[in-house]
Amino acid sequence: MNDAIEELLINMDLQNAHWNWVSERVIKIETQDGPFALKWWERTPQEREHFLHHLRYAERAGMKGIIPLTNMRGDTSMFEADPHPIYLEPWVEEQPLMSPPSKELRLLTILALNHKISEDKEDMTEEELSTYKNDVQHGWQQERLLMNRLADQFEQSRFLSPFELTFLNGYPFYETMFGEIKKGFQKWTRQVKDSEGYRFAFCHGRPSLEHGLIAADGNAWFTNWETSGPGHPAYDLAYFYQDLAQHYPFDPLGSKQLFGTYEAHGPSWGEADTGLLKALMLTPAPILAFAQTYATDPLRYAEHQWTAMLESKLSSLRYLQQMMQWKEKQEAAMHGS
Known part of the structure; x- marks a missing residue:
């Protein structure tokens, strides 16, 4: 070699x-x-x-x-x-930050600036929108079928393991999240239908802390642009916020600071955009995929490790839910004023 x-x-x-x-x-x-x-x-x-x-x-x-x-x-x-x-x-060498803003906010600023520079709009016919909606809804149906299949399998255990018990206790939460992502997606599709088009920008595709670097001069850089291309800015934001929640699953995220940083440097943002972000960000799909791995290969980790990782994923999704609740309350207050 x-x-x-x-x-x-x-x-x-x-x-x-x-x-x-x-x-x-x-x-x-x-x-x-x-x-x-x-x-x-x-x-x-x-x-x-x-x-x-x-x-x-x-x-x-x-x-x-x-x-x-x-x-x-x-x-x-x-x-x-x-x-x-x-x-x-x-090669960009990662450097420790000695002053604010944080690495997270510097990377978020880069995403925002790139989205603003490249923002554009493309027409979408009602038939194209209908096809896209059907594809998304079919994906949700498959995920819910997996959720129910896993719940049925775990409930058949004579003695529930800590992992199985934690998963089953979270079932009402998963149902709530499926309802929330559906409402968010419907809000976005209504706006697309009314405007007969959708907005897009140049997206990184997988923006994360691991793919972000802060150089000695304080400038932020992203690596791994292999999946970059046109897409709604919400796709980048959902991936980035989900990554933040995974790194800090038990610490409250600064919703005001995160949303404020993006909107200060990025393109205009409306309630329909928040709807799409909600639909992308609050999916329980990663938890279901993790539970399926447990069901097929339970000896990969010790039981307490499986359970701790599941609890971490649940905590991350709850904090993302809190972020979206804060954002929607802020938008409702502004709309009311």
């Missing part, structure tokens, strides 16, 4: 550079021009072309916080390597 990497570096004009693995798919390379990250990426040729197209668009549009792909000649490119393609980008 080392010989293959050395040969690869020679082909990239990086011979004699010091390198070391930092994760399963990332190598850090030290060169006289500074450190670089070499990343393996398992995608189809079409997906790779979309990735490069999106990055070229982002560069032209002046997007923020994007680490540019490069080779030693300065070209934006991807290298073919067996068995997966790789790409090279400058």
Whole structure:
């Protein structure tokens, strides 16, 4: 393996550079021009072309916080390597923050600015909207079937395990969340139908704390733009807020600060957008998938570990619910005034 990497570096004009693995798919390379990250990426040729197209668009549009792909000649490119393609980008070293705002708010600001820069609107016919609604509702039906199947399976146990008991106690909460995401989605689709179109922006796709870096100068950067592309800003926000809730499952999130930061730097935001965010953010699907893993492979972890992880996921979803309740109350108060 080392010989293959050395040969690869020679082909990239990086011979004699010091390198070391930092994760399963990332190598850090030290060169006289500074450190670089070499990343393996398992995608189809079409997906790779979309990735490069999106990055070229982002560069032209002046997007923020994007680490540019490069080779030693300065070209934006991807290298073919067996068995997966790789790409090279400058290495950004994570730095501890000595002053506010926090890392979370700096990364959120980057998302907001990029959404505002790239905001646009596209027509959607009633037939297209109906097809999309049916697809979403079918997904919910499948998730609820899984929820009921798991509940039935756990209830058949003669003695409920702590995990099974915790899951079953949460059943009314899952039902409530399914009702909430349905109401949020309906609010958004009504607005799309009335305006005969939907808004979209350039989205990262998987914005998270792990994919975010704060450089020595305090600037925020996102890595891993492989799933970037056009989408409603709520998709980025839902992913980001869910990630925050997973990192801080037992601490209340600063809803006012989070929503306020985004709206101060991002595109205009309305109640229909909040509806879509609610539909995306409050889904119990991750909990159901986790419970299904328990049901099929209960010996993967000790029982107390399974239960603690489930409780953490439940806590995260409850805090996300509190965030949306705060936002909806704020919007209702503004509407009333």
